[in-house]
Amino acid sequence: MMNRAEIKRSLGVSLWFVFLTFPLMVVRVDSINETIEWRWMNMLWVGLGSFVLSLVSRWYFRHRETRASNPLEPSGVSLQIRSWFTDPKHRWPLLALLALIAVAFPFTFSAYQTNIMTTALMYVVLGLGLNIVVGLAGLLDLGYVAFYLVGAYSYGLLNTHFDLGFWTVLPIGALLAAIFGVLLGFPVLRLRGDYLAIVTLAFGEIIRLVMENWNDFSRGPSGISNIDRPGFFGIDLTLNQSITYLYFLMLVMVVVTIFVVNRLQDSRIGRAWLALREDDIACQAMGIDKTKTKLTAFALGATWAGMVGVIFAAKTTFINPASFTFLESAIILAIVVLGGMGSILGVIIGAFVLILLPEYLRALSDYRMLAFGAIMVTMMVFRPQGIIANVRRRYEFKGKVS
Amino acid sequence: MPQSAQAILEVKDLSMAFGGIQALDNLDLDVHGGEIVALIGPNGAGKTTFFNCVTGLYKPTGGDVLLTPPGRKTSRLNGLKPNVIAKKGMARTFQNIRLFQNMTVLENVMIGRHCRTRAFVFGAIFRPPQTRREEQDIVDRSYAILEKVGLAHVVNDFSKNLSYGQQRRLEIARALATEPSLLLLDEPAAGMNPQETHELEQLIQRIRDEGHAVLLIEHDMKLVMSLSDRVYVMDYGKRIAAGSPEEVSADPAVIKAYLGESDDA
Ligand SMILES: Nc1ncnc2c1ncn2[C@@H]1O[C@H](COP(=O)(O)OP(=O)(O)OP(=O)(O)O)[C@@H](O)[C@H]1O
């Protein structure tokens, strides 16, 4: 089953791992007693573990290659999951069950859990928003967090200076973010791929740095505090009530986002985005206005980030530029890529996995991020198309298609 | 040859230079309504460059491109964007197939309807009755076109999974969806077997009969001779002959430049 060459390679891999993890896993400097502890057992485990993993992955890949399936078709798990979800028999009971769980959640779990869930829901919307730009239109945007910042700061500033309420600022934040989306869109109209990625990355950083340094406007690194929580028909809510309230707010927002993004995806504009992603020259030659299509994608993607930004500011009641670093953009992008570019269900699952996993991996304390990284890498190696691969709508022609 | 009608496409002194290379050198060409015109020439003669200049992908360095769709005003196309030109009534296929690979066959054709429809963000989200009608119309027309080119049985397949010949026909279908008065085909028979080529010939004739003028680049001489009303021959960016297939194939300059040095002609 395993030939000698493969075992040799795996041995090489495990030696590499031992070498790379040596300073981290084996050497421990005890700075109190000023001694160095050598944990040789760890080295053994790393070596053995990576050797076995490498063998397993080799076997898996060979197995996959020999399997006579068409690699182009979305196959196996992805189709199964999808057909299970879209089967009309399962659909309504499943949705009802989901709705029940979603509604009961804040009443059955602690405020802490509810808070985490609200955060996860926020990332669902952020992921779906970025999915428009990256997944559908194929524009690699690494500065998405800038629009999130615009939303958060519009609420922070308008609330503290002009005393505007949450519900007033929500549409304003969305609009401002959309405008910034267009502002970013213009200079990058001609750029593609890596160049686009770099410019958007810079854009995100510039906006953050401006907030960090323009003290008169944004109060710099110390941020804005005492932002009002969202109002509920003028009734004062306790902290716990307000956590529940925000949870439901986010829940509604997620439902609205799914509805809108789903409709956009299956529309004239949605198809134009896909065409732009697939081949921009053919897309133009077929009569699609590239400028308009790109700017619409940037603006509509940014809108969601703007709204979630407003909610974020209202949720934490405190914002500063440190919440809007590149890492944030990277996480949102990871949600889209991990979930499956262009797939709504995939992005939702991706958001839950990426936001909830690190929370519940806290048990692993220091190794939390390491484990998280390992899961990400494994995932991308074994399912590069994401959890749910993009599947296009099928049209039925009665009595015509065999 | 009676040429009473206004030419649909009129190209005058078209020139295109890439650095030192003169890919098009003062080229004249016109296509009239109801015609199938062929543009031939050895490899690297500048045929594809001609298409790219006419459809707005390249900006020509000199000359004029005038389009007059039947019953409409003449417009000068130089410097216009490709999507504007498509909307004015000229569509093309690509020599190296450029389909939207991860979209279905039907969706590829639906993209062609883009410039003839209008629904925008509001319509997409709220789907008022008029948007619904428009969507239905897009689907119906696209399906009808796919039936015409013989791809109705694969509407829901990803276009990347089609055979080579099918992909070429899908490109034609996608271009037809834009309702072009003039259809430009860049080597539509390349890579097709004799049977497929024969079907293609009938398809192109049918397209002409339905009111689209056709300008095609083709290396398959048998196809060119049986299909075209007129033939233009170019070499090194220059027009070296023009006329009926018989005239052109008897032209010494053509034989020397093209037929003489090519075995498959
Ligand atoms: N974008 C470009 N930049 C520089 N040179 C180009 C470019 N496009 C085409 N050329 C050059 O212009 C000349 C004509 O090329 P073109 O592709 O138009 O030939 P063609 O007649 O279509 O040939 P074929 O029959 O092989 O398709 C060639 O010398 C080619 O190298």
Ligand SMILES: [Mg+2]
């Ligand atoms: Mg060519």
